[in-house]
Amino acid sequence: MIIVAVIAVCVVLAVLAFFVPRISRHPERGTQRSLGAGARGGSKAPGILGRLLSKPFHTSSRAVSRSGSAGRRARRRMPF
Numbered sequence: 001m002i003i004v005a006v007i008a009v010c011v012v013l014a015v016l017a018f019f020v021p022r023i024s025r026h027p028e029r030g031t032q033r034s035l036g037a038g039a040r041g042g043s044k045a046p047g048i049l050g051r052l053l054s055k056p057f058h059t060s061s062r063a064v065s066r067s068g069s070a071g072r073r074a075r076r077r078m079p080f
Contacts, residue, residue: 002056009064010067012027013027017070017071017075021071024072028065031061035058039054039058041054042054
């Protein structure tokens with residue numbers, strides 16, 4: 001369920017970044033902030049367990065960042 005939610009957020013951000021690149025930064029930063037809070041919460045577990053619990057949040061954060069930048073990059077390459 002969480003994977004589907006992250007994929008949906010990435011798709012929405014990519015479309016938003018393509019159509020309105022300036023406005024897409026705010027939702028991207030909000031998503032990054034919430035995923036960062038989850039990563040910080042997961043990393044408080046001791047030892048290797050902390051790394052294992054925070055890794056999905058870091059990976060999701062990276063995916064969100066890439067999808068937003070890909071939408072803006074595609075918009076820049078359009079001929080109009």
